[in-house]
Amino acid sequence: xxxxxxxxxxxxxxxxxxxIVFDNAGQFFSSGHTNNWAVLVCTSRxxxxxxxxxxxxxxxxxxxxxxxxxxHIVLMLADDMACNHRNPKxxxxxxxxxxxxxxxxxxxxxxxxxxxVTVENFLRVLTGRLPPSTxxxxxxxxxxxxxxxxYLTGHGGNGFLKFQxxxxxxxxxxxxxxxxxxxxxxxxxxxFIIDTCQGASMYERFYSPxxxxxxxxxxxxxxxxxxxxxxxxxxxxxxxxxxLLEFLEDIHPAxxxxxxxxxxxxxxxxxVSTPGHRTDLFLRDPGSVLITDFFGSVRKVEIxxxxxxxxxxxxxxxxxxxxxxxxxxxxxxxxxxxxQKPKQKDWHPPDGFILGLWTLILLVFFKLYGMKxxxxxx
Amino acid sequence: xxxxSCCYTDRRRGQLAALSIAAVVIIVGVPLWWRTTETYRAWLxxxxxxxxxxxxLQLSADVEVxxxxxxxxxxxxxxxxxxxxxxxxxxxxSPLEADLSLHTLSESPCGSLVVYVxxxxxxxxxxxxxxxxxxxxxxxxxxxxxxxVGRTLEQLLAHLExxxxxxxxxxxxxxxxxxxxxxxxVRLSPGNKESIxxxxxxxKSSPGYEITFSLLNxxxxxxxxxxxxxxxxxxxxxxxxxxxxxxxxxxxxxxxLYYAMLGVNPRYDSSRSAYTLNSDSLAHVINPVxxxxxxxxxxxxxxxxxxxxxxxxxxxxxxxxxxxxxEVLSNAFHSxxxxxxxxxxxxxFYGPEAVFPVDxxxxxxxxxxxxxxxxxxxxxVQSSAPPPGFLVAPCSSTGLADWxxxxxxxxxxxxxxxxxxxxxxxxxxLLDQIGNIVINDNIAQQVSSAVTSLQLAVAELEAGNLGxxxxxxxxxxxxxxxxxxDPSLLHxxxxxxxxxFAIYIPLFLPMCVPILLSLLKIxxxxxxxxxxxxxxxD
Numbered sequence: 047x048x049x050x051x052x053x054x055x056x057x058x059x060x061x062x063x064x065x066i067v068f069d070n071a072g073q074f075f076s077s078g079h080t081n082n083w084a085v086l087v088c089t090s091r092x093x094x095x096x097x098x099x100x101x102x103x104x105x106x107x108x109x110x111x112x113x114x115x116x117x118h119i120v121l122m123l124a125d126d127m128a129c130n131h132r133n134p135k136x137x138x139x140x141x142x143x144x145x146x147x148x149x150x151x152x153x154x155x156x157x158x159x160x161x162x163v164t165v166e167n168f169l170r171v172l173t174g175r176l177p178p179s180t181x182x183x184x185x186x187x188x189x190x191x192x193x194x195x196x197y198l199t200g201h202g203g204n205g206f207l208k209f210q211x212x213x214x215x216x217x218x219x220x221x222x223x224x225x226x227x228x229x230x231x232x233x234x235x236x237x238f239i240i241d242t243c244q245g246a247s248m249y250e251r252f253y254s255p256x257x258x259x260x261x262x263x264x265x266x267x268x269x270x271x272x273x274x275x276x277x278x279x280x281x282x283x284x285x286x287x288x289x290l291l292e293f294l295e296d297i298h299p300a301x302x303x304x305x306x307x308x309x310x311x312x313x314x315x316x317x318v319s320t321p322g323h324r325t326d327l328f329l330r331d332p333g334s335v336l337i338t339d340f341f342g343s344v345r346k347v348e349i350x351x352x353x354x355x356x357x358x359x360x361x362x363x364x365x366x367x368x369x370x371x372x373x374x375x376x377x378x379x380x381x382x383x384x385x386q387k388p389k390q391k392d393w394h395p396p397d398g399f400i401l402g403l404w405t406l407i408l409l410v411f412f413k414l415y416g417m418k419x420x421x422x423x424x
Numbered sequence: 425x426x427x428x429s430c431c432y433t434d435r436r437r438g439q440l441a442a443l444s445i446a447a448v449v450i451i452v453g454v455p456l457w458w459r460t461t462e463t464y465r466a467w468l469x470x471x472x473x474x475x476x477x478x479x480x481l482q483l484s485a486d487v488e489v490x491x492x493x494x495x496x497x498x499x500x501x502x503x504x505x506x507x508x509x510x511x512x513x514x515x516x517x518s519p520l521e522a523d524l525s526l527h528t529l530s531e532s533p534c535g536s537l538v539v540y541v542x543x544x545x546x547x548x549x550x551x552x553x554x555x556x557x558x559x560x561x562x563x564x565x566x567x568x569x570x571x572x573v574g575r576t577l578e579q580l581l582a583h584l585e586x587x588x589x590x591x592x593x594x595x596x597x598x599x600x601x602x603x604x605x606x607x608x609x610v611r612l613s614p615g616n617k618e619s620i621x622x623x624x625x626x627x628k629s630s631p632g633y634e635i636t637f638s639l640l641n642x643x644x645x646x647x648x649x650x651x652x653x654x655x656x657x658x659x660x661x662x663x664x665x666x667x668x669x670x671x672x673x674x675x676x677x678x679x680x681l682y683y684a685m686l687g688v689n690p691r692y693d694s695s696r697s698a699y700t701l702n703s704d705s706l707a708h709v710i711n712p713v714x715x716x717x718x719x720x721x722x723x724x725x726x727x728x729x730x731x732x733x734x735x736x737x738x739x740x741x742x743x744x745x746x747x748x749x750x751e752v753l754s755n756a757f758h759s760x761x762x763x764x765x766x767x768x769x770x771x772x773f774y775g776p777e778a779v780f781p782v783d784x785x786x787x788x789x790x791x792x793x794x795x796x797x798x799x800x801x802x803x804x805v806q807s808s809a810p811p812p813g814f815l816v817a818p819c820s821s822t823g824l825a826d827w828x829x830x831x832x833x834x835x836x837x838x839x840x841x842x843x844x845x846x847x848x849x850x851x852x853x854l855l856d857q858i859g860n861i862v863i864n865d866n867i868a869q870q871v872s873s874a875v876t877s878l879q880l881a882v883a884e885l886e887a888g889n890l891g892x893x894x895x896x897x898x899x900x901x902x903x904x905x906x907x908x909x910d911p912s913l914l915h916x917x918x919x920x921x922x923x924x925f926a927i928y929i930p931l932f933l934p935m936c937v938p939i940l941l942s943l944l945k946i947x948x949x950x951x952x953x954x955x956x957x958x959x960x961x962d
Contacts (some may be wrong), residue, residue, distance in 0.1 A: 080624055080761045113711040131850070170914060177911045187724055191624055222858075228701065229850035230908065299708055347706040349746050350756040350764065350801075353793045354819050358653040360788060 049244055054232055079193040079234045082343040084109050084119045087168060089200030089209045091125035091160075096280040098156060099127045100141045100230050101199045101287040103149040108294040109195065112342030119187055120171055120362035124200075134278060141283050141291065143275045153399070157184050165215045168362035172196075172223045174232065175307040194342045195239070199287065202242030204265055205250075221251040228254040235328070241286045243268040246322040258328045258335075260308070262286035263319035270318050285317045299342050305332040439949075442942035449939060459600060459914070466868035472875050473852045474558060476845050481838065484888040485596045486536035489588065492543065500584075532561045534830055535890030537595055539563050539588055554813040555591055560826045563591050594810055595827040597834040599630060605835040606842045625760040626804035629839045632673040632725040633803075635661075636749060636763075637795070638717060639786075642686045643736030647770060648781045651732070653678045656788035663822040667829060668803070670894055671836055675725075679718055686733065688710035692740055696751075699735070699742045706744070706757050707763065728802055729763035730795045740771035756794045764798035796823045804832055830842035833894050841881055847904040848874055861914075867907050874903035 086109070088102040106121055128139050128150045139150040153170040156166060170176050171186050188194055200207055227233055238259040240248050245261030250361050252259065262269040262284070271281035272288045283291075290313040297303055309323050309332070338344050444556075470917045502884050542548060544567050549556055556564040565587060567580075604623045624928070627633065641649050657676055686709050690699040701709075735742040744752045744767060758764035768791065774782045805828050809818055814920060817825065850873060855861055877900035884893035 077726060078624070080759075113708075115711060115715045117714075146681045166914060170911070173909075173914070175909050175911050175914050182722075182724065185724065189628055189726075189761070226850075226854065229854070230847065299711075343763065344709045344710055345707050345759045346624075347703070347710075347757050347759050348621075349703065349744070349752050350758055350766075350794060350798055351752075352797050353754045353756075354788045354796045354800075356660055356793045356796070356821075358659055358789075358821055360659045365512055 077193070077235075077339050078191065079339065080346060082114050082118060082189075082192040082340065083188045084195040084214070085116055085122075085171065085186060086119065086195075086197045087122040087163065089125055089163065089207060090107065091196065091210055093132045094128050094280055095125070095129070095132055095200075096278070097283050098199045099123055099125065100139050100149060100283050103139055103154065104147075104283070104287060105143045105197050105239075105294075106154070106290045107149050107151065108291065108297075109341055110295075112297065112338060113299050114133075114294070114341075114343040116153075116155045117183065118343070120154070120157050120184070121155065122154050122163045122168065122171075123160075125160065125161040132279075138276065140275065141288070143273050143282060145275070145277070155183070161285075163210065165209050165213050165219075168209070168215065169223050170217065170416070173226045174230070184239070186232070188232050191234050192232070193340050194233045194236045194297070196236065197239045198240075198248075199241040199284070201335070202240070202244055202248065205247045206246050207240070207242060207248060217248045217251045220248060221253060224252060224257060225254045239290075241269060241284050245269065249324050252324070252327060255327055256329055257324075258305070258332065259324040261322045262312070264322050267319040269410075283382050286312050286319075286321060289316055294337075294341065297337050297341065299338060299344060301336075301338065303337045305335045305337065308337060315350075430885065438942075439946050442939065442946060446939050446943055449935075463862045463906055465855075465861075465863040466865050468852060468855065468863065468868055468871055469875055470852060470856075473848055473871075473880075476875065476878060477849045478880075479842070479845050481602075481841065481882065482886045483597060483834065483838070484600070484886060485890075486533075486888050487588065487592065488532070488536065489584070490538060490540045492540060492546075533891070534561075534826075534833065535888055537561050537592065537827070539564065539565050539591060541565050541567060541584065543567060548816070549605045552813065553815040555587075555815070555829070557591075557595060557810070557814060557816045557827065559817045559820045559823075561595075561830065565591060567902075590811065595815065596830060601831070601835050602838055605839040616826050621760075622804075625801060627726050627728070627761055627802060629836050629843070629901070630672060630726055631898065632675065632723065634719070634723070634727045635674060635676045635799075636717070636719060636727060636729050637676070637678040638677075638729065639680045640713070640731055640732045640733045641680065641682050642685045642734075643738075644682050644781065646737040646780045646782065647734055647784055647787060649680075649734050649770070649784050651786040651791075652788055656792050660792040660823075661799070664796065664824055667822050667824055668832075670891065671832065677760060681716060684713060684716055690739055696743070699739050700745050701742065702745050702749070703747050703757075706904070710759055710762065726761070727763075728799070730798065731763070731765040732765050733765060734770055734784075734786075735767060737771070737780075741769040742767050743769075754794050754797075756798065758798045758801065761802070763802065764795060766794050800824065804835065817823075830890065833890055836899045837881065837885065837890070837894045840894075840901045841878060844874060844878055844897065844900040844904040847901075847908050848878070849910050851904075855913075862912065864910075864912055867910050867913070870903045870907035870910075874900050874907060876905060 050106045075412045081263075084106075086102050086106050088098045090098045102121070102123060105121065109119065110116070126138050127133060135145065137150065138145070138148045141147050141149045162399075164379075171184070174186065176185055198207060200209070202208060205217045207213050224236065227236075233256070236258070238249060238252075238257060240260070241262040242248075242266065244262045244263060244265050248260035249257075249261060250265075262408075270285050272283045272285045293308070293311045309321075312321055314320050328335075535784060538561060540562065542564055546566065549564065549566055554566045554568070556565070557797075565584070568583060607623055609737055628632045637653055639649060639651055639653075641647060657678070660678065665676075668674070685700075688701065688705040688708055690701050692698075693700045713731065714729075717729060717731075744755050744757060746752055754766070755769070756764060757768035770782075770784050800823060805824065819825065849873070855863060880895050881896035881900055884890075885897060
């Protein structure tokens with residue numbers, strides 16, 4: 047009978063705790079973030095790396111669909127596949143064979159493109175050390191209550207990731223960059239996903255708190271691509287991201303799926319490589335972390351209870367409305383061009399051809415008439 | 425090398441050559457290589473930075489306690505250190521009027537408080553209220569009943585001290601406020617839910633904020649909406665922002681968006697014959713709208729968005745319901761660190777036979793009342809209820825009482841000091857750890873000025889000069905952010921040691937090998953000669 051009362055009280059206690067968690071202010075406890083950011087990077091160029099761009103664009107598409115606005119996404123694509131000369135279907139990037147799903151769409155906003163995707167720019171975006179002239183769309187303006195999703199794809203190896211076929215970022219640099227982000231409190235929680243060969247080596251060196259990492263393959267394994275499309279002629283997606291995309295298509299902004307389901311995406315039977323994950327630096331239990339905490343952007347809201355009673359009448363704004371009309375500066379100052387005086391041409395010394403010609407003539411002369419005349423000249 | 429059969433002078437010359445080359449390489453070459461490959465690191469005040477790391481803040485606020493007539497006997501009057509004893513206005517019937525008349529006496533500087541102690545029998549305050557907090561930096565405190573008969577000065581002061589402390593905690597700063605402001609530096613375990621929610625809701629301290637007012641009209645065919653936003657901002661919002669000018673710069677703009685729908689479909693409630701938005705769906709309203717909002721922000725300052733949504737004719741009236749399915753009076757909600765949205769129903773302004781489109785003028789006083797309340801919350805003016813027995817004066821026309829401004833200034837100063845200290849110490853640690861980073865002169869200068877400003881801010885906080893402390897803390901945070909986020913601190917990326925070897929070996933090894941070998945040969949020859957000489961001697 048003691049057991050029964052004990053269980054009864056335990057249930058009561060659990061019910062009470064649940065009630066507190068779902069209370070209004072308790073809503074804040076569950077995740078502690080107020081906004082979401084995403085940094086999606088494709089690091090490889092050339093047409094045969096089509097699948098890396100398709101990977102990044104499909105994650106971009108899912109993240110946008112689940113609510114993160116473009117102003118909070120930093121998309122870095124190292125090459126332009128949609129408008130590549132070898133693309134038989136221009137302005138499209140497909141992720142399924144038979145061209146079922148065009149992930150390029152018509153509202154893709156690429157922030158860093160082509161040769162701007164370098165290790166230096168990537169680290170500058172993460173640490174925030176950008177020159178003052180950088181526009182807002184190219185900055186990661188996160189604060190201490192932002193959850194950030196970082197997705198990297200490309201060619202990698204044991205401890206490094208290749209950028210643009212000419213430089214590499216090592217796992218130590220990445221870990222140091224995350225530590226600098228933590229020092230400046232630029233994130234609340236960070237989810238790091240990498241889809242490259244030997245991807246697990248990239249998160250081995252992390253040491254900052256609140257990081258969760260997923261990789262498509264362990265050290266010593268290769269991540270494989272999914273399926274080629276015979277019309278386009280290249281492989282369209284990598285396996286891990288393909289199944290990740292399939293998993294994300296089932297998520298909608300109000301869904302309650304948690305991270306443990308994400309860890310099960312693409313088992314060895316489908317992926318051939320063994321996906322890995324790392325949660326020891328993460329403070330919360332992965333089972334209580336929602337997918338939409340990172341991939342979506344569910345805002346917290348509070349009802350406004352109080353208002354202020356304003357009684358003063360509005361003062362009319364003094365004077366007429368000063369409407370300043372702005373107009374473009376004359377792009378082609380035609381009048382100046384027409385009435386231009388011809389510029390004074392500066393005197394130039396004779397150029398090489400004329401000099402050479404005179405030298406030739408002099409040499410021929412002295413050859414003909416003998417060298418003894420030379421000493422009269424020089 | 426030539427064999428021993430060669431003549432002596434040649435060998436001697438060879439040895440001298442080898443020795444001189446080795447000497448040049450070691451004496452001239454190695455230091456030259458060291459100097460040309462070292463990175464330029466300007467001097468940083470590391471000792472002072474380490475001192476700052478053990479930050480100990482002392483906050484002091486000036487409190488003036490004024491005893492009204494009837495609270496102290498004439499003999500005690502002589503012993504009381506604070507001299508002014510006044511008689512409170514006899515014709516004032518409400519504490520508000522008393523408050524206003526007291527302002528004519530003196531203007532207290534920012535950061536300080538004046539507490540007027542009034543007798544138990546005073547009728548100024550209602551029965552159950554012991555403390556009245558005015559709009560400026562004054563409070564009226566009623567002596568408790570037990571202090572009426574035959575009490576000494578010490579008893580009186582001992583009775584008053586905890587009550588004045590409580591007033592201070594409400595009006596200036598309390599332990600929870602300061603720990604919340606320091607949460608950037610010290611992630612303490614959660615105190616209570618309200619303080620966590622408060623710290624998540626308010627924007628972090630920033631040198632400037634951008635405020636954008638947007639009017640969303642999804643149905644321009646039915647409603648032609650006019651709002652006098654310029655006049656409303658000038659009359660209602662600008663006084664508050666002018667008062668907050670010591671804290672940050674504000675820039676305001678406004679826009680109108682047509683055909684902007686909410687992302688959720690409201691449900692029709694036949695019992696109230698209105699459309700309803702319940703609290704769960706509110707969270708999904710913001711994202712689709714945010715994608716369409718324009719912004720004038722060219723700086724990296726945080727943006728506060730205030731949206732006024734006029735529902736379309738088919739979905740009017742639209743009410744927001746809270747968790748308990750009650751209608752919300754203000755019909756507005758806000759999102760932490762983002763802004764606020766208000767729904768303004770206009771179906772009451774026209775009848776069913778109106779000719780569309782209908783001209784509608786929005787009542788800006790009502791709208792700005794809601795936006796002003798949301799703005800207060802988002803900027804960090806605390807919303808917690810005062811303790812029992814306290815009566816707070818209603819909001820002045822600016823929307824912010826002086827003591828609320830002081831409270832905000834205290835917490836912002838502490839937050840700035842904590843953030844700047846964390847930034848400087850982590851920057852110093854980073855530069856110490858990675859030996860490859862170049863430290864330019866301007867970074868060193870920024871760091872020094874940040875350290876100086878921090879020390880001054882801490883000193884001013886101790887002295888109680890809140891205005892100066894805030895100014896110094898702002899300078900400190902600007903300098904520290906500029907130093908930390910300087911683009912030049914990323915120049916030399918990580919060089920692992922094996923890469924360094926790989927670079928230097930092909931350069932130096934071919935040069936060093938002959939020198940070493942020749943030196944060895946010289947040494948072995950000298951030793952051999954000495955052995956021969958020894959043998960010859962014997």
